[in-house]
Amino acid sequence: MRIYSWNVNGIRAVKRKGFLDWITEEQPDILGLQEIRIQDHQLKDNLRDIEGYYSYFTFGEKKGYSGVALYTKIEPLDVWHGLGIKRFDREGRVIAAEFENFYLLNIYFPNGKRSQERLNYKLDFYDATLDYCEELRQNGKEVVVCGDYNTAHHPIDLHDPDSNKTTSGFMPVERKWLDKLENHGYIDSYRYFHPEKECYSWWSYRTRARERDAGWRIDYHFISQGLEGNLENAEILNEVKGSDHCPVTITLDLD
């Protein structure tokens, strides 16, 4: 089973740039999208009804902002929206699904660059997410948390770590939460298979950073410890264009 995660930075934008052909060609088993930047009434049927897929969407209250989607070939046992906390759920950042062997959380974590208030919001969101995952695990199932975490974990995860130590996205307090996630047994799937590799999943549009590969790895699949034995592969599809992020994938063997 191959699970993809992609921050599309506007689902209408990637649709213009060939998203429907891409998914038809690529045939992910499960695909989580972040930053779809659309609301329910704006979403056309050709994005809802893709051959072979069940689709689900979580919308933010603000027009053109946030929002996540889930496309899956396997019908989930259950699907829900948000963490059950109003302050977070109004921004439409979480879509959750239960499958036979695991829960999937597809999350667009907040960006903390705008203000101290937003940085605090992001850190609170992080804490709420870990609490939520640990609650889910009490039900006896494993958890996959994919999405745009908006933080590079280690110096190897960004092109210019030295000049970004005080920039949200690579601040010690943000990186510490990723440490904490790992201390609770969650595994960064890509790093598990590629311990030394410098490969990024996001490049700023503003400085044309992608031309220089001056990027950050901020999109992850963290899996709970019980899935370690099922983890077969993890990749960053950094050749895929259409957004300022590229898709990331994992393959699970669940037979």
Place this chain on the structure above:
DNA sequence: CGTAATACG
């Protein structure tokens, strides 16, 4: 610079 609506990343 880019997306989608005048803000946000």
